[in-house]
Amino acid sequence: MGGPLEQFAIPRRAAGPRDIVIDLEYCGLCHSDVHTARGEWGSRALPLVTGHEMVGRVCAIGSEVYNRQVGERVGVGCMVGSCRVCEPCKRQDEQFCIHNAVGTYGAWDAPHSERTQGGYATSIVVPEDFVLSIPEQIGPAHAAPLLCAGITMYAPLEDLRVGPGDKVAVAGIGGLGHMAIKLAAAMGAEVTALTRTPAKAEDARRLGAHEVVLTTDEDALDAARGRFTVLVDAISAPHDVGALLDLLAPRGTVVLAGLPADTDGAAMPLVDPRTLVNRGLRLAGTKIGGIEQTQRMLEFCAAHGVVPDVEIVTAADMNEAWDRMVAGELHYRGVLDIGSLDSNLNA
Structure with a gap:
């Protein structure tokens, strides 16, 4: 861990009946991405794709998904699963799941027998319960950092x-x-x-x-x-x-x-x-919020015109952007333009 960021291909699991497939547009840069990738919060299995502030459009839905449409703009934050039956989960505090919420990257996703990979990527497959609606009043690049920060x-x-x-x-x-x-x-x-x-x-x-x-x-x-x-x-x-x-x-x-x-x-x-x-x-x-509270936050920001100050970053500049983030030089949240990733890589 701790080496420079490199582009590589990863496989995504097949979508299940209650999953949503998202073509990603933007992903926020969070200081926790750096801490994790550089081993500053302990070691993680490699390869590792970080990023947990992502926005994109639905490109496919599972057969049992009824509240989403292809083409809809959605977001995914810091978690993509929880037990959904413990007391914190039942009160919509999934981030405090007694059996551990499934982090968006670097976490073991037991139901799917895989380690999660994050949003510095062109697409992702996520259970519908952990997908958020992005209000049309908020642009996608500005919406991304709202999902963590x-x-x-x-x-x-x-x-x-x-x-x-x-x-x-x-x-x-x-x-x-x-x-x-x-x-x-x-x-x-x-x-x-x-x-x-x-x-x-x-x-x-x-x-x-x-x-x-x-x-x-x-x-x-x-x-x-x-x-x-x-x-x-x-x-x-x-x-x-x-x-x-x-x-x-x-x-x-x-x-x-x-x-x-x-x-x-x-x-x-x-x-x-x-x-x-x-x-x-x-x-x-404070440790993020549950899905319901996160959706309320998005609606509040849309109603009051609250968006983060962002700096758009391309894939070629990511290593420099991480260094600038650590130095406090990004103004104030970096956001990766997913369109700048190499689309010719094959998993």
């Missing part, structure tokens, strides 16, 4: 019922954080961006932030202490989460979204439980 940020905001009157801070203005700003603002919250980079201040306001606090400015941080009902922590590098708790109002919640690589070597500092207890604070995590 979008739902990862939407789910906790919806779960916490963020709306008018809430004061939401977002730390880490990157691929995830920029979506948190847009979504929280669309929900009616007062949004503050937290960044150590002065150059990001103007952009954060363009994204929808009402205020920007530079974390290198001690006076500004002091003035912000105890202000926020929700703080979204989208910082992907090891950092002191405890320092962010000081910014919360009593009964406030920090939502952890950014995951560092296991190879970073620096442990995340421990949070003093007294800080949580004395002010009634909460730590929460």
Whole structure:
């Protein structure tokens, strides 16, 4: 693992009666793709095709599929299966399946006796229950990152019922954080961006932030202490989460979204439980969302004009794009144009 990306052919399984075959158009670039392919979250079986933010058109449906039509634009996110009978699955939290949700790539798909391969590809076969409708108001390239970055940020905001009157801070203005700003603002919250980079201040306001606090400015941080009902922590590098708790109002919640690589070597500092207890604070995590909630997110984004800022990438530029993503230089989500893949490869 860890070598450069190369184009190669993979076989896709035959479609079953409840499967949908999708000709892919775009696939988002996610930092987790890099962590996985470079072995930063443990080893995976090779060959491996990453990508779990994909949009395309239905090109075939199984004999028992009745709610999809050939030519319809659809999307597939981070999972393509779950047991569907455990308590989390029954409450539409398939991502927390007790028997493990089937990841879109690098996961063992027991019902089909194969290891899943992701969306940096020209087509994919997916069970109908894990296929999402893409609203016509959202272009396909902009829809792709919503299927991971979008739902990862939407789910906790919806779960916490963020709306008018809430004061939401977002730390880490990157691929995830920029979506948190847009979504929280669309929900009616007062949004503050937290960044150590002065150059990001103007952009954060363009994204929808009402205020920007530079974390290198001690006076500004002091003035912000105890202000926020929700703080979204989208910082992907090891950092002191405890320092962010000081910014919360009593009964406030920090939502952890950014995951560092296991190879970073620096442990995340421990949070003093007294800080949580004395002010009634909460730590929460966000791990995408179930299929039903993801569909609601797409409809919300369509209704409120919320889309990610994207940079279209061709197959020839993918290795460079991954390096730029790691360096924080993509603005703000990269999206692979599937049409740029070599169509002459044979499985």
